[in-house]
Amino acid sequence: MNVLATKPPPAAQMRPETAMRFGLFGSAQAKRGPSIDSAAGFHEFVDYTVESEALGYHSSFIVEHHFTGFGQVSASLNLLTWVAARTTTLRLGTAVLVLPWHNPVLLAEQAATIDLLSGGRLDFGVGRGYRHNEFAGFCIPMEEAEARYEEALEIITRAWTSETPFSHRGRYWNFDNIIVEPPTAQKPHPPFWVGAGSRASIRRCVERGHSLLIDQFCSFEQVEQRLGWFREALTEAGRSFDPMQVAIARAIHVTNDPADKQSALDRRLAGQARTHDLAQTPGGDNKASIMNYDDTREANEAATLFGTPDEIAKKLERLRAMGVRYLLLNGGATTRDNIRRFAAEIMPAFSN
Amino acid sequence: MNVLATKPPPAAQMRPETAMRFGLFGSAQAKRGPSIDSAAGFHEFVDYTVESEALGYHSSFIVEHHFTGFGQVSASLNLLTWVAARTTTLRLGTAVLVLPWHNPVLLAEQAATIDLLSGGRLDFGVGRGYRHNEFAGFCIPMEEAEARYEEALEIITRAWTSETPFSHRGRYWNFDNIIVEPPTAQKPHPPFWVGAGSRASIRRCVERGHSLLIDQFCSFEQVEQRLGWFREALTEAGRSFDPMQVAIARAIHVTNDPADKQSALDRRLAGQARTHDLAQTPGGDNKASIMNYDDTREANEAATLFGTPDEIAKKLERLRAMGVRYLLLNGGATTRDNIRRFAAEIMPAFSN
Secondary structure, eight states, X not given: OOTTOOSOOOGGGSOOTTOOEEEEEEOOBXXXXXXOOTTHHHHHHHHHHHHXXXXXXXXXEEOOOOSOSSOBOSOHHHHHHHHHHTOSSOEEEESOEEGGGSOHHHHHHHHHHHHHHTTSOEEEEEEOXXXXXXXXXXXXXXXXXXXXXXXXXXHHHHHHHOSSOEEEEOSSOEEEEEOOSSOOSSSSOOXXXXXXXXXXXXXXXXXXXOEEEEOSSSOHHHHHHHHHHHHHHHHHTTOOOOGGGEEEEEEEEEOSOHHHHHHHHHHHHHHXXXXXXXXXXXXXXXXXXXXXXXXXXXXXXXXXXXEOHHHHHHHHHHHHHHTOOEEEEEOOTTOTHHHHHIIIIIHHHHOO | OOTTOOSOOOGGGSOOTTOOEEEEEEOOBOOOSXXXXXXXXXXXXXXXXXXXXXXXOOEEEEOOOOSOSSXXXXXXXXXXXXXXXXXXXXXXXXXXXXXXXXXXXXXXXXXXXXXXXXXXXXXXXXXXXXXXXXXXXXXXXXXXXXXXXXXXXXXXHHHHHOSSOEEEEOSSOEEEEEXXXXXXXXXXXXXXXXXXXXXXXXXXXXXXXXXXXXXXXXXXXXXXXXXXXXXXXXXXXXXXXXXXXXXXXXXXXEOSOHHHHHHHXXXXXXXXXXXXXXXXXXXXXXXXXXXXXXXXHHHHHHHSEEEOHHHHHHHHHHHHHHTOOEEEEEOOTTOTHHHHHXXXXXXXXXXX
C-alpha cells in the first residue's frame, strides 16, 4: 500500500469491482489441566494472526464466549489488543462482543483504547448473544437480551460521540454527567458490525449505518437472501451498496485428500454439537437463528469451503456472483496450512 | 539474567538484603480536541515503559480513572496488555483497579488473559475507589464501595482458583454454575496488591496474604508507620517479612536546577488540586485517607523525591533504613529524563 499517494491510482492499478477481500474469523483456545501449557493455544493464535497479516489477510475477527469449559476466548478485546500490538495494518474485529453482558461505558472505554493505540483499526462487532449457558452463568435472563442490547448500543454510540458530559437514565443502566475517555481514533467512531439473520434485523442494521456480519453456519442460499435484504434496505433508504460492508464468515479446509476432507468435516460436526449443547435451553427451544440450521453432513459440506483449491474456487465464484466481496475464513489456528494454502493457491485469483 | 541457571547463584552474586527494587507508577494521558493527536500520549507512555524495562526497572503500575475530562487511563488492563506485548520481563501492575465498578467475572477473565499471554507477569492491584465524580458517574453510591469491593474480591479469587464450576449468590452479584476461563499463568493466581492506609485494612491485607501498596501522597513518617503495621500483623500471624511485598509509590523529579525543582513542585500541587476537586464530595467530607494529607508545599517537598541525585539518594537512604526495599516511581511519561537520570545516577548504588 502506497501511503504517500495523494491522488487516486491510475485506472490500470485500481481494484476491479469483482476483487474480493479476505479476513479471518475464529477463537484461540486455552486448555487447562495439570500438565498442560494453557498459554500455548493463545500464543499459537497470536502467531497465526501475525502471519496472516503478512499473507495478505485484511482482518481478524475474534469471538467472545464464557464458561465453555474448553477454553474459548472470553476477554476478546484483551487478546485483540495483544494482536494489535504485534501487527500494523490488520483490521481488528470482534465477532461478536455480546453487549448484554457488559457495562456499556467500560466496554466503550476498552474499545476506544484499542482503537486509539492501534491507529484506528478496530471493527466493533456486536450481538445479543445466543448461548443459554452464558446467560444462565451471568444470571441474566435471556429474555432481556434484546432490550439490554439496544440500550447498550445507544450508550456506547453516545459515549463515543459526546464531546461534552452526558447523562443516561435507562432500564438497565444509569450514568450521570460523564465524559467517556479516551476518544476513539476513528471518527465519528469505530464501525459497528452486526450479526443479523432476519429481514427485520438486517433492515435495522442498514437504518443505523452499521455493517453486516453473516454467520458461518447459514447456507449459500441464506447468504444470498440476506445480501438481498441488505441491498433492498439500502435502496429504500436511497443509499448505495458498498460490498465491503458485508462480511461472510465461512469455515475453510484446504486439502487434496478426500479422507482428510471427511475427517475435517467430522471434527466440525463434533465441535458444532458441543457448542449446540452449551447453547441450547433446557426446554430445547432456543430460537436464535444461529441455533436453527440444517446440521446434516451434507448441509455442512455445502455451506463450508472444504476441499481442493479447485473446489473452493468454484464456491468462491458462486459467492462472488451473488455480490459477496468480503469473506472471513475460519481455518482453525492449529492448522495454519489452511490460511497458507488459501493465500498461495486461491487468494491471488480473487483479490485482483 | 541467566535463565539457564538451575542452582542458586554463589553467595558473592546474591543481592544483599539491603538491595532495593524500582518500578514505575503512573498514567498515560489521551488529550482530546479538534487538532490534537489523542494517541500521542498513549504511545509516548508505551515507549517510556518499554524503555524503562531496558533501564532496569522491575515493573510498571498503571492507574484506573474515569470521567476526568483530561484523559487519564480508564481501561487499564487494555493499555497494560499492549505494554505487555512490547516487553518481556517487566511486571505489569494495576494501581489500582477499582473493584466496585467492574463485573468481577469479566475482570477476572480480562486479568487472566493478560497474565496468560505475558507469561505470568501480572501484579493485580485493587482498591475500593475514592473519587466522588467516578462513583457519581457510574451511579454507584460511594457508601457501597466497601461491600462491593469485598464481594468482588471473593468472587475473583474463587474464579481464579476453581477448577470446577461454582455458583455465587451475593448482595451485588449472582453467577450460576460457571467455570472462569482462561486459567491464569501464575498459581494459585496473580498476586493481589492492595492500597491500604489504616491499621485495620493493613491487618486484613496481611491476613489474606496480599501485598501492600503505599500511596504517593503520604509522608515518610506514615510510610514507616504502615510498614510497622504490616510487620506487626505478620509477626502475630507467625509469618516472616518479605520486604518485596510492600511497594511504596513516590513522585520523582531529578534536577540540578533549584528553579526547575520549584516549578515541578508547582505542577504537582496544581495536578493534586485538580484531582482533589474531582474526588471531593459535594459536602467536602470525603473520608478516604488519600484525600486527607497535608497538601502544603513543604509537605509535598518532604514526601516526594524531588531534587538533585544527592538529595534523592539521602531520601532513599532514609527509606531503606525503615525497611523499604521496593519503590514505584512516578516520574511522568512526558519527562523521560527522570527515569533515565535515576537509572544512570542513582539506581546503581541502591540496587546492589
